[in-house]
Amino acid sequence: MNNLSSMEVSEKKIRDINQYKFLVFYVGGVQYGAPLLTVREVLEYQQPKPMPNMVNYFVGVINVRGAIVGVVDLRSKFGCQEKFDKKTAMLLCDTDKGAIAAIVDYVDSVVHLKQEDVDHHPPVQSKIGHEYLLGVAKNKDSLITIVDLFKSLCDEKLKIA
Amino acid sequence: MxxxxxxxxxxxxxxxxxxxxxxxxxxxxxxxxxxxxxxxxxxxxxxxxxxxxxxxxxxxxxxxxxxxxxxxxxxxxxxxxxxxxxxxxxxxxxxxxxxxxxxxxxxxxxxxxxxxxxxxxxxxxxxxxxxxxxxxxxxxxxxxxxxxxxxxxxxxxxxxxxxxxxxxxxxxxxxxxxxxxxxxxxxxxxxxxxxxxxQESIRVPANKLDELAACIGELSIHQSIMWHLNSDLKIKNKIFLNSLQVGQKLTKELYDRALGLRMQPIQSLFQRLERNILDLSQNLNKTVKVILEGSDVELDKTVLDKMVDPLTHIVRNAIDHGIEKNEERLQKGKDANGTIKISAKQDTSGVVITVSDDGKGLNRSKIISKAVEKKLISHANNMSDEQVLKLILLPGFSTADKITDVSGRGVGMDVVSKAIEELRGKIHIESVENSGSNFNISLPTSVSIIDGLIVKLTDQLYVVPVDSIEEVINLADCEFDNNKSMIYLRDQVIPIQKLASILKHSSESNHPKNNEKNNESGIFLIAKRQQGKVAFLVDAVLGQQQIVVRPLNQNISGLVGIMGGTILGNGEPGLIIDMHTILKNYVAKFEDKELSA
CATH class of the missing domain: 1.20.120.160 (HPT domain)
Incomplete structure (x- = not known):
């Protein structure tokens, strides 16, 4: 341990602390979670500008401080009802292919879970594809479905043409 | 360590x-x-x-x-x-x-x-x-x-x-x-x-300059948002209006200067070409005199880098195929030394680079027979000289009788047209037999700012680069054929394409009515390509303004017909339509279908 510089130690600390922190949000009335560091920021909902020749859950592009960012409506992607109200929010994620935003019903909270509460290979049936699941976590008396936002947002071809 | x-x-x-x-x-x-x-x-x-x-x-x-x-x-x-x-x-x-x-x-x-x-x-x-x-x-x-x-x-x-x-x-x-x-x-x-x-200079990584330009670009967008807001809110305070105006002026200047940092004199490119000519002419035992003009003209570094290959190809072709051997030149009564002139000059729309040689020129009948042989065209009736010369830019075309290691693999000239197209430039070829050929390339000074038409299409605003459009005509002023699939314009018949049916929105497929409405009003954008003109129907043209092109990230890039995005004056994102790829990918397909039907 003596070999590690103080900076490396603190970096490792931050990683360890954040590994079991999750952002909890709702999609179609169902509670989901995503590893906190996969979400760069939470944005207020803004009307996306439609883009031609894209799949229906890709709803358009928005202006995030001068950058043009694509938007996926997670509700229609996960096959849920889309409703818009004051709480509707966007999660901005930095994927390998650049930034992309996801529309969710609303963002609930950030929870800090214990390692033993997270099951990475749950034998569960879910409404959403298995490939988007990272696991299921126990939070007090409810269960949170942990999703891989990167995969959910850009694993498929978004373009029709 | x-x-x-x-x-x-x-x-x-x-x-x-x-x-x-x-x-x-x-x-x-x-x-x-x-x-x-x-x-x-x-x-x-x-x-x-x-x-x-x-x-x-x-x-x-x-x-x-x-x-x-x-x-x-x-x-x-x-x-x-x-x-x-x-x-x-x-x-x-x-x-x-x-x-x-x-x-x-x-x-x-x-x-x-x-x-x-x-x-x-x-x-x-x-x-x-x-x-x-x-x-x-x-x-x-x-x-x-x-x-x-x-x-x-x-x-x-x-x-x-x-x-x-x-x-x-x-x-x-x-x-x-x-x-x-x-x-x-x-x-x-x-x-x-x-x-x-x-002059003292500092070495700065290019991406830092890009960041600076992007940052200032953002500033100027917010500046124009404020400006729009001001006209909506009708603020009368004089001091506020003054400072808003001064702020806008300063932002514009700042932006111009930031872009200016990326500009470099074309001299470095010319030097490379000169070196190439010297090496090659020695290899081929030809004596070539090089004349360079306008080496202090400045171009964006991206444009400069992308022009190296195309210009090298043109120059190599000129030496290999254009300029004759010394004896041959003397026989024709020319100076034994060939001359290649490369010049650059600033012009209203950008920079024009001209490469001219005094060689044997391009042979029209040779080009035509080669193009027919390679099945690039079926005949050359009614083709203008310019059209014939442009055939050499097609992929797979090569008039060299023998393959040399200098040029003649049939790749090369299509690299030229591709690179120039990418930069939204234009190439113009002239050639007179036995007195030489002339390649005229006009390029935009910068790739990040374009003049754009703001166009309305199915309730959305799009940007169409002005330089890809020949003219804009009101639908009401046009004469149609019976099917309303063509218009007559100054004795030319131009097919109509609905831009909305190419740029489809998924939500609209549920409401086919949308595509049918508005047959009575609209604007035609006339675009030109090699096989003739095409009229694109849009709902309205709202205006023309300078557009800062922003690249789209990988999640959303690569769409046919969209070359980039921008932030419009009202703060909303706008997509920039790429007429070249639309003409290539959609219009060509439609015509193929018609022919086979």
Whole structure:
């Protein structure tokens, strides 16, 4: 341990602390979670500008401080009802292919879970594809479905043409 | 420790690259006129390279430079006359060193054998030493006062006269100032170089400049949002309005300056071309004179980098296929030396680069028969000369009878048209048989700002680059055919395409009515392509403005028909329509269907 510089130690600390922190949000009335560091920021909902020749859950592009960012409506992607109200929010994620935003019903909270509460290979049936699941976590008396936002947002071809 | 060394190595490599480019330009200068201060400069460059390389432990490199430097010393001290052969050897040494530096920069060992070159180099520097006795000439000239006439009276090209010239310049030390000024007056290019050398400069990574430009771009967007807001809110406060106006002016200036940082004189590109011409013409035993004009014209660095390959292709083609062998030229009554002229000039829409040669020109019937043979066209009836000449830009076209390693694999000219298309430039070819051909390339000065039409299409705003549109016509002013699938415009029949049916929105597929409505109003954008014009129907044109192009990230890029995005004046994102790919991908498909039906 003596070999590690103080900076490396603190970096490792931050990683360890954040590994079991999750952002909890709702999609179609169902509670989901995503590893906190996969979400760069939470944005207020803004009307996306439609883009031609894209799949229906890709709803358009928005202006995030001068950058043009694509938007996926997670509700229609996960096959849920889309409703818009004051709480509707966007999660901005930095994927390998650049930034992309996801529309969710609303963002609930950030929870800090214990390692033993997270099951990475749950034998569960879910409404959403298995490939988007990272696991299921126990939070007090409810269960949170942990999703891989990167995969959910850009694993498929978004373009029709 | 290792990191520090890596950093030192990168710094050295960057500096060495600069020095070697300077070496190249000085050597090219020497090939036109031998001057003692040019030799001194090459010596200085070599000396700096040697010092720098030894400092970072590149001993082999240093030794090589040292041996080259020995030769330069002989040239400089006039122990050996500076012949064309010596200059080409100096250029060869520069090429080896450049490759060496490239390898070093990539972290690999340079392993090529340099001993053969060194042997040739050293023998060249020696034998001529014995042939001539320069000391005599030097003595005879010692007393002559230096003056400008001395330069002008020396004829070019013959070896002996060059030797004489060197002696004349190598005067007692007091003359050095006068020599320098006289050089400045008769050579503008040289003047520019001395100027830049005196200016202090800082090396900045290109991405930092991009970040700066992007940041200021954002600022100017917010500035225009404020402006829009102001007209909505109708604020009457004079101080507020004033400062808003001043702010907008300053932002614009800031933006222009940030973009200006990326602009570079075209000289570096010209230098590479000149070097290429020199090498190639020697290989092919043709003598070619190069005329460069407008090397101080500035272009965006991205544009410059992308133009290297296309221009090299054009120039190589001109030497290989255009310019005839010396004997052939004499037979035709032309000057035995061929001439290639490369010029750049600023024009209202950007920069125009022209490459012209006085070779045999492009042969219309040869092009047509080749194009028919390669099944690029079925016949050439009604084709204008310009259309025929443009055939050489198609992929897979090559008129060279034999495949040479210079040109003639049928790749090349289509690289030219592709690169130019990518930069949204235009190419225009002219050719007169037996008197030469002329390639005219117009390029935008910058790739990040374009003039755009704001167009309304199915309730969405899009941007269409102005330069991709020939004209804009109101639907009400058009004459239609019976099916309403064509319009008549000044005796031309132009097919109609609905842009909305190409750029489809997924939500609209549920409401097919949307596509049907509005048949009574609309605007046609007329776009031109090789096979004729096409009229694109849009709902409305709202205006024209300068658009800052922003690249789309990988999640959303690569859509056919969309070349980028922008932030419009109201703060909303807007998509920029790429007419070229739409014409290529959609319109061509529709026509194929019609033909086969």
């Amino acid at each position: 290792g990191e520090f060394e890596d950093e030192m190595r990168v710094i050295f490599c960057d500096e060495a690259t600069d020095l070697l480019l300077r070496w190249e330009s000085v050597a090219l200068e020497l090939s036109k006129k031998v001057k003692i201060e040019l030799l001194q400069e090459i010596f200085r460059i070599a000396h700096n390279l040697k010092g720098g390389s030894r400092a970072i432990g590149l001993v082999e490199f240093g030794n090589f430079v040292h041996k080259v430097e020995d030769g330069i010393t002989l040239l400089r001290d006039e122990k050996v006359p500076t012949s064309i052969k010596c200059i080409s050897l100096l250029l060869k040494a520069q090429k080896i060193l450049m490759e060496w530096i490239t390898a070093t920069k990539e972290g690999t060992e340079y392993t090529d054998d340099t001993s053969a070159f060194l042997a040739e180099y050293q023998s060249a520097m020696k034998t001529e030493n014995e042939d001539k006795q320069p000391e005599l000439v030097l003595d005879s000239d010692m007393s002559a006062p230096p003056s400008q006439d001395l330069f002008s009276e020396t004829p070019e090209s013959t070896e002996s006269s060059k030797v004489v010239e060197i002696k004349k310049i190598s005067e007692p030390p007091i003359s050095s100032d006068i020599v320098a000024t006289s050089v400045k007056t008769d050579e503008p290019v040289k003047l520019k170089n001395t100027k830049t050398a005196n």
